Amino acid sequence: MSMIVLIILGIIDLISILMMLALVFEFRHMYHKYGSFFRSLSDTTSNTHASVYVWMYVVITLLFSFGATLLYFIHPHWL
Amino acid sequence: MNTEATSNGEMFISSMQEHWIRYVGPAFGCLILTTLSIFLYYLAGVSAFEQEWASDALFVTATIMLLVTTHGIFHLLMSRYLSQIIVTDKRIIKLDQRLFLQDEMHESPLDKVRVVSAEKHGVMQSLLRYGTVVLDQQKITYVPHPHAVARDIAHVLEMK
Incomplete structure (x- = not known):
């Protein structure tokens, strides 16, 4: 039983990480597309902290994805 | 008002993100x-x-x-990070971005604009300082400090 759940959780983790990568690459693509457009208008419009969002997203997604799988082993004993 | 000339002679005036209230829901x-x-x-x-x-x-x-x-x-x-409203002396550009869902760029040339006004309706818009900038018939919603933006645009229109 727990093996089936672990496989399901593994698939969910994989989908989650792939979704995160897709969003990060789309964000990067759009950021560079409009970043050059902003720079053609003004240097002052260039946005900062974009990488902060990306790294926060990567860390939190990995933490939640693998954290949930680890949690599965301890959840019957936490109460 | 921050003005800066670009290589094609267009003067940058200001840029802002949409007001955060749009994302509260x-x-x-x-x-x-x-x-x-x-x-x-x-x-x-x-x-x-x-x-x-x-x-x-x-x-x-x-x-x-x-x-x-x-x-x-x-x-x-x-998506909010990429959604911007940019005002120059020639046009107003609104970027509407929803990653994978929406990629729109609306451009309003200022040389055809006759009237510019700002609207705030209700307590929420007054308290949180956001509203709508109206350029003739076109409305730009969720603009932070719309009266200041409208004043900047009116100033540009006066210079023409």
Whole structure:
């Protein structure tokens, strides 16, 4: 039983990480597309902290994805 | 007002992100989903020994909900980051971005604009300082400090 759940959780983790990568690459693509457009208008419009969002997203997604799988082993004993 | 000439002679005036109020509804939805998923984790823990199947189903559902919420929140944050309103002496550009869902750039040339006005309706818009900038018939919504933006545009129109 727990093996089936672990496989399901593994698939969910994989989908989650792939979704995160897709969003990060789309964000990067759009950021560079409009970043050059902003720079053609003004240097002052260039946005900062974009990488902060990306790294926060990567860390939190990995933490939640693998954290949930680890949690599965301890959840019957936490109460 | 920050003005700066570009290589093609266009003068940059200001740029801003849409007001954060636009994202309060989806953010609230994400908060409810997170709370619900934590509650499901709790139920999964409670029923782990008595009803193993139910506990596992609750655990998987809670994980899916938590991850969907995480992706939703960051999708929202990154989309907002890219959505901009840019004012130059020749045009107003509004970038509407929703990653994978929407990629729109609306451009309003200022040489055809006759009237510019700013609107704030209701207590929320007055308290949170956002509203609508109206250029003839075209409306730009969720503009932070719309009167200041309208004043900047009117100033540009006067210079022409």
